[in-house]
Amino acid sequence: MSTGEDSRRAPPAPEALGNGVERIAGARLNVIYEGKRCIHARHCVTGAPTVFLANVKGPWIDPDTISAERLVEIAHACPSGAIRYEGKDGVPEETAPPVNLIAIRENGPYAVRADLRFDGQAAGYRATLCRCGASKNKPFCDGSHHAVDFAATGEPLTDSADMLAVRDGPLAIEPLPDGPLKVTGNLEITSGTGRVVARVQSAKLCRCGGSANKPFCDGTHTRLNFRST
Numbered sequence: 469m470s471t472g473e474d475s476r477r478a479p480p481a482p483e484a485l486g487n488g489v490e491r492i493a494g495a496r497l498n499v500i501y502e503g504k505r506c507i508h509a510r511h512c513v514t515g516a517p518t519v520f521l522a523n524v525k526g527p528w529i530d531p532d533t534i535s536a537e538r539l540v541e542i543a544h545a546c547p548s549g550a551i552r553y554e555g556k557d558g559v560p561e562e563t564a565p566p567v568n569l570i571a572i573r574e575n576g577p578y579a580v581r582a583d584l585r586f587d588g589q590a591a592g593y594r595a596t597l598c599r600c601g602a603s604k605n606k607p608f609c610d611g612s613h614h615a616v617d618f619a620a621t622g623e624p625l626t627d628s629a630d631m632l633a634v635r636d637g638p639l640a641i642e643p644l645p646d647g648p649l650k651v652t653g654n655l656e657i658t659s660g661t662g663r664v665v666a667r668v669q670s671a672k673l674c675r676c677g678g679s680a681n682k683p684f685c686d687g688t689h690t691r692l693n694f695r696s697t
């Protein structure tokens with residue numbers, strides 16, 4: 469007699485979309501997985517363990533084991549955007565969040581939720597961006613902050629700036645060569661614990677790890693001879 473685990477069908481084989489991106493077809497939505505963007509926040513394997521199988525070899529995403537609506541919630545919780553989806557059969561596509569946010573993760577990356585534009589191109593709604601300077605997949609975080617023991621000194625101060633009149637809209641992110649991330653658009657910057665650090669419409673954010681005025685660039689990248697490639 470086989471156990472339930474023995475009789476479990478194998479997850480569907482992913483379809484390669486290029487650049488390390490995979491599509492895993494489901495009945496009501498397709499999961500899109502971009503491994504290079506994953507920061508192992510583990511919302512997927514803990515929130516939907518029958519969909520995102522931990523510690524298996526080969527195909528590990530099985531979209532049809534929970535409802536599409538629940539799977540959408542799990543995808544939205546993925547801070548890096550490594551997990552995305554294509555809705556079908558009445559499942560709507562992901563839409564832009566109502567407020568553009570960058571959360572400064574303690575000793576880790578910037579977690580961005582916005583209608584993102586990289587180099588003028590639409591780039592989804594979630595991303596984690598390197599701020600330690602060590603990622604091999606810049607401007608995205610690849611977890612290297614652990615390897616280099618990145619320690620961002622203190623938490624930034626709380627800011628009392630007025631609420632922005634408009635809080636959403638496109639957020640353009642331009643990684644300046646060997647320099648900071650130039651961010652343009654309506655934006656609230658918060659600490660990892662949710663305190664408001666700044667409300668801005670443009671900013672240059674440190675990504676070399678060396679600024680004494682984090683999260684903002686203070687020019688230290690020049691002294692550190694920071695290289696963004």
Ligand code: FES
Nearest residue numbers: 674675676685688
């Ligand atoms: S990018 Fe870090 S100080 Fe400018």
